[in-house]
Amino acid sequence: MEQLDDTELLSSIQADDRHAFAELVHRYSDILFRFIQRRIACVEDSEDILQDIFVSLWNLRHRITIERSLYPYLFKTAKYKIIDWTINEQRNEFVDQM
Numbered sequence: 001m002e003q004l005d006d007t008e009l010l011s012s013i014q015a016d017d018r019h020a021f022a023e024l025v026h027r028y029s030d031i032l033f034r035f036i037q038r039r040i041a042c043v044e045d046s047e048d049i050l051q052d053i054f055v056s057l058w059n060l061r062h063r064i065t066i067e068r069s070l071y072p073y074l075f076k077t078a079k080y081k082i083i084d085w086t087i088n089e090q091r092n093e094f095v096d097q098m
Contacts, residue, residue: 006070
């Protein structure tokens with residue numbers, strides 16, 4: 001599995017190959033976690049966001065199309081998850097102040 005490029009890996013994932021999905025998680029977890037961690041100080045929240053990214057990828061695997069790499073897709077997803085998390089945190093802080 002390690003020798004597969006992202007398009008081949010995604011094709012395997014779309015065929016419901018859990019080993020391919022595990023390889024994808026292994027391949028991108030560290031770099032995505034560091035990206036998230038730089039923006040969100042809480043380790044637990046960063047881990048939750050990372051998990052949400054991969055759960056989302058698995059759930060949407062049949063609808064995803066990529067040309068070369070999953071890298072841009074994963075980081076775009078991370079960016080939006082971080083934005084959602086930030087909005088929810090701000091909303092919770094506002095409600096707590098009332």
